[in-house]
Amino acid sequence: MQPLQERHLSASALATYQSCALRFRYRYLDNLYWSQLWGAPPEDRARIERGQNFHLMARRYYAGLDPARVEDAVEQKELESWLTLMQGFMPRTFDQAFYPELELRLNRPDLRLQAKFDLVVVSPDGKATIFDWKTERKLPTRSYLDKAPQTVMYRYMLAAAGGQYSPRGQFKPEEISMIYWNPMHPTRWHRLEYSQARFDKDEQFLRDLVSRIVKTPRDMFLATTDEGTCRRCEFQMICHGKRAEQLDLSDEEELREATLAWDDLPELP
Ligand code: SF4
16 A cells, blocks of 8 residues: 555545544555445435435536436436436536546645545636535535535645646636535535635645644554544444444545545534
């Protein structure tokens, strides 16, 4: 396995470290990936799979492909209604560039990061909008979203590493915004604008955090003392000898790329 300083860290990895350094070690150094879905109630599994299917349908729609179909007729109907809402909210047009499931990497010697966006839309005037689809019932507040590591990382990454998708070869922070949209709450969406001042602040924050992580000796990734975090952690059996009481099933990104639930995301200073 690559040394930590050579690996590209995702928003979910950073959020994991912030919530519990030991959990970060288990996942990203010891490579102990225990799926949150193992042992989950059937209704939770179904909900997560529906969210994953919705992401797949959204990806295919913005890529100009026919939407995928699922076997279950009831679920298919619900997914189609979500897709219709999404198409009404952000229709695919020919005057803008659509990049579904765009992946970016930042390759600086002291800052290696990666991000995978649900969708980036770039208009001819160079403005870029990052879309993130959520399908969980719970709606985080705007102030929470503004400080969430996913918001910090995604806007920063598009400005720092997404220049090839800009008609001018570089996105200014002021040209970037991020929208969280949920088909279960289609009118309660949030657009989070960006700025040079916030970019500078985010860069400093990310540098400090990544530097702290890569300098941490292996045996110094310490356990959190927050019992609430442990209760939702898949490694509770290792640390405390019992199964997680409440599995982290509410964050789709984790289930797609191993991240944390909104409840777990620590706020930035
Ligand atoms: S059970 Fe608690 S201490 Fe152990 S890895 Fe999970 S969050 Fe950290």
